[in-house]
Amino acid sequence: MSRRKIYAKRFLGREATLGYLLVAPALAVISCLVAYPFVVAIYLSFTDKIIGRPASFVGLQNFIELFHNSIFWQTVRNSFIYTGGCVSLKFALGMMMALFLNQKFKGRIFARGLFLVSWVMPVSISCIVWLWMFETNFGLVNAILRASGIIKENIAWFSYPSTAILTIMTADVWMGTPFFGVAFLAGLQTIPKELYEAAEIDGAGSFTKFLLITLPQLRYVVFIVTLFSTIWTFAMLETAFIITRGGPMNSTHLFSTLTYQIGIALGRLGEGTAISLFMFPILIVLMYLELRYVRKGA
Amino acid sequence: MTTIFYERREGQILQPRRSNVSRRFFFFYIPLVFFTGFLLLPFFWMIITSIKPASEMYNVREFPLMLHSITAKHYQRLFNSMPFIIWTRNSFLVTISATFVSIVIGCLAGYSIARLRFPGATTIGIGIFMTYLIPRTLLFLPLAHILKRWGIGDSLVSLIVTYPTFLIPFCTWILMGYFASIPREIEECAMVDGCTRMQAFIKVVLPLATPGFISVSIFCFTLSWTEFLYPLSFIQSELQKPLTVGIVSRLRCGDAFFWGSIMAGGTLTSLPVIILYSFLQRHFVSGLTAGAVKY
Numbered sequence: 371m372s373r374r375k376i377y378a379k380r381f382l383g384r385e386a387t388l389g390y391l392l393v394a395p396a397l398a399v400i401s402c403l404v405a406y407p408f409v410v411a412i413y414l415s416f417t418d419k420i421i422g423r424p425a426s427f428v429g430l431q432n433f434i435e436l437f438h439n440s441i442f443w444q445t446v447r448n449s450f451i452y453t454g455g456c457v458s459l460k461f462a463l464g465m466m467m468a469l470f471l472n473q474k475f476k477g478r479i480f481a482r483g484l485f486l487v488s489w490v491m492p493v494s495i496s497c498i499v500w501l502w503m504f505e506t507n508f509g510l511v512n513a514i515l516r517a518s519g520i521i522k523e524n525i526a527w528f529s530y531p532s533t534a535i536l537t538i539m540t541a542d543v544w545m546g547t548p549f550f551g552v553a554f555l556a557g558l559q560t561i562p563k564e565l566y567e568a569a570e571i572d573g574a575g576s577f578t579k580f581l582l583i584t585l586p587q588l589r590y591v592v593f594i595v596t597l598f599s600t601i602w603t604f605a606m607l608e609t610a611f612i613i614t615r616g617g618p619m620n621s622t623h624l625f626s627t628l629t630y631q632i633g634i635a636l637g638r639l640g641e642g643t644a645i646s647l648f649m650f651p652i653l654i655v656l657m658y659l660e661l662r663y664v665r666k667g668a
Numbered sequence: 669m670t671t672i673f674y675e676r677r678e679g680q681i682l683q684p685r686r687s688n689v690s691r692r693f694f695f696f697y698i699p700l701v702f703f704t705g706f707l708l709l710p711f712f713w714m715i716i717t718s719i720k721p722a723s724e725m726y727n728v729r730e731f732p733l734m735l736h737s738i739t740a741k742h743y744q745r746l747f748n749s750m751p752f753i754i755w756t757r758n759s760f761l762v763t764i765s766a767t768f769v770s771i772v773i774g775c776l777a778g779y780s781i782a783r784l785r786f787p788g789a790t791t792i793g794i795g796i797f798m799t800y801l802i803p804r805t806l807l808f809l810p811l812a813h814i815l816k817r818w819g820i821g822d823s824l825v826s827l828i829v830t831y832p833t834f835l836i837p838f839c840t841w842i843l844m845g846y847f848a849s850i851p852r853e854i855e856e857c858a859m860v861d862g863c864t865r866m867q868a869f870i871k872v873v874l875p876l877a878t879p880g881f882i883s884v885s886i887f888c889f890t891l892s893w894t895e896f897l898y899p900l901s902f903i904q905s906e907l908q909k910p911l912t913v914g915i916v917s918r919l920r921c922g923d924a925f926f927w928g929s930i931m932a933g934g935t936l937t938s939l940p941v942i943i944l945y946s947f948l949q950r951h952f953v954s955g956l957t958a959g960a961v962k963y
Contacts, residue, residue: 399773505927605806646806656801
C-alpha cells in the first residue's frame with residue numbers, strides 16, 4: 371500500500387498529463403462528430419433550412435407544424451407499437467432460446483452458433499430477405515401458410531397497414547432474438563446449481579424454480595439487455611425503410627424513416643431534425659436508467 | 669394432478685421418474701424445431717434463391733424451398749450488371765480503416781481511463797459510454813450537412829471518419845474492462861525494471877489484453893461492414909457505395925425485382941461476417957455479453 375502511494379505521488383504530475391493526452395483523440399472525435407452535430411441538429415430544428423438554400427430562424431414553427439401533422443402522430447404511434455411489440459417478443463423468444471440452449475445435448479455449441487446467423491447477418495440484407503419472404507405471389511410465408519391449409523388465397527402483406535407493420539416487426543424479432551438468447555444464456559450459466567438443487571429438495575416444480583430462482587438471478591442481464599434493445603429498436607431504420615418504405619400511405623413510418631424521408635429525400639433539413647429530436651427525451655430517460663444500472667452493477 | 673413418485677438413491681438428488689419422454693418432447697424437440705425453422709429458414713431460402721433458375725422461382729405450383737436444378741446466372745449478373753467488385757472493395761477499405769483507427773484511439777482512451785489517475789477520469793468514462801448509447805438516427809441529418817460543408821460528403825472518407833463515432837465508445841468501454849482486470853503490480857514491476865510507462869503499456873499490458881483486442885476487432889469489423897444508415901445518407905455516387913447500400917439501391921429495377929441476383933448479393937455480403945463468426949464464436953460471445961452491440 372505504501373509503495374503504491376509513493377508511486378502515486380511520484381507519477382501524479384506526469385500521469386495526469388499522460389492521461390489527458392491519451393483520451394484526447396477519443397474526445398476530439400466525439401466532440402467533432404457527436405457533440406457538435408448534436409448542437410447543429412438543435413440549431414437546424416429552429417430554422418427552415420432546405421438543402422441548397424440559406425436558412426432563416428423560424429423559432430418553434432417546425433415543432434408546432436409537426437403537432438398538426440397526422441403522419442407524424444401515426445409515426446409516434448407506430449414507433450411505440452413497434453418498439454413495445456418487438457422488444458417483448460424478442461425477450462420472450464430469447465428467454466425460450468436461452469433455456470433451450472442451457473440443456474445438455476450433443477451439438478449445443480454448434481446450435482448456438484447456427485442460431486446466431488440471423489443476428490450476424492447485415493441488417494439490410496436480413497430486411498431484403500424478409501421482403502422476399504413476404505412477397506405476395508412467390509414468397510415463402512404465403513407458400514407455407516397455403517401448404518398448411520391456413521389460407522386459401524395469398525395475402526398481400528404490404529397492402530394493408532396492419533399486416534405491413536407485422537412484416538417489419540417479424541423481421542426485427544428475427545434479427546434481435548439471438549442477441550437476447552445468447553446474453554440470457556450467458557447469464558443462466560452463472561447461476562449456481564446449488565440453488566436449483568435446494569429448491570428441488572424443497573419440492574419446487576420447473577415453473578416455480580424459473581420464477582423464484584432463474585428470473586431474480588438474471589435480473590441484471592435482463593435489465594441491461596432490455597434497455598439496450600429498447601434503444602436500438604426505437605431508433606431502427608432498416609426494417610421500415612427497406613421492407614415497407616413507410617407504406618402503404620405512410621402508415622408504417624418509424625421516427626428514423628420519417629426523419630430520412632423529410633430530411634434527406636425531400637431535403638428539408640429543418641423539419642427532419644425536428645422529427646429526430648422528438649426521440650431525444652425518450653432516449654434520455656432510457657439512457658439515464660441504463661447508466662444508473664450499469665454503474666450499480668459494475 | 670398426477671402423483672409424482674420420487675426414487676431416492678444415495679447421493680442423488682430427488683428426481684421425478686415419470687414423463688421423461690413427454691418432457692423431452694416439450695422442452696427439447698418443440699423448441700428445436702421452432703428455433704431452427706424460424707431462425708434458419710430465411711437464411712437458407714436466401715441461399716436457395718440465389719442458385720435457383722428463374723423459371724422455377726416464378727412457378728406458382730412449385731413449393732419455394734424445392735430446388736430441381738441450380739444456376740450461376742444470378743451470381744454472373746451480379747458481376748456483369750452491377751459494380752459489385754467496387755462495392756466490395758469500398759466495404760473492405762472502409763471497414764478495415766475504421767476498425768484500425770477506432771481500436772488505436774479506443775485502446776489509448778481505455779487504458780488512460782482504467783489505469784491513469786487524473787481528475788475527471790470517471791466523468792470522461794461515463795461521457796464516452798453515453799455516446800455509445802446515442803443512436804445514429806439522431807445524428808445522421810446534421811452529420812450529412814456538416815460533412816458536405818467540410819467537402820468530404822459523398823466519399824469513402826466521410827465513412828472512415830464517421831464510423832469511429834460509434835466504434836470508439838465501444839472499443840474504449842470493452843478494453844477498459846480488460847485493462848482494469850490486469851493487475852497493476854505487473855506493470856509496476858516492469859517500471860521498476862526500467863521501463864517507462866509507455867514501454868510497460870506496450871510490452872506488458874497490450875499482450876495481456878489480446879483476447880479483448882480480438883473481440884473488439886470482430887465487433888468493429890461487423891459493425892462497420894453492416895452499417896447502413898450513414899452510407900445511405902452520406903453517399904450518392906454509385907461507385908462510392910459500400911456493399912450494403914449498393915445492393916439495396918439495386919433492389920428495384922424500375923418496377924421489377926431481380927430476386928435471384930439480390931439474394932446472390934445478400935449471400936456474398938453476409939459471407940465475410942459469417943466466416944468471421946464461425947471461426948471466432950468463443951471470443952465473440954464473451955464480447956457480446958460484455959457490451960451489447962446491436963439491438
